[in-house]
Amino acid sequence: MAAEVGPSGPEGSGFPDPKLSPREREVLRVWLQSGSKSSAAKTLFMTTGTVSTHLTRVRLKYKRVSRNASSKEALLAQALRDGIVTLDEI
16 A cells, blocks of 8 residues: 655655644654754753654654654655755754
């Protein structure tokens, strides 16, 4: 069964949609912009552990659709492809 291409990626991108929740997208965006989990946690009013849990789930969802997200750089690349962040925002 092929992975579904959906609204997460840019229109016509051809990248499978990892189906991130709005909160997962927000945590990923804030973490990439802030540079650290502790800084993201403060911004989002959550613990560093909760940020880590969200990021673990984001990585798993990307892995399920065969999109590498094993490092911060790889997550940044996926977030850029999916329109979660822009280069101007980071």
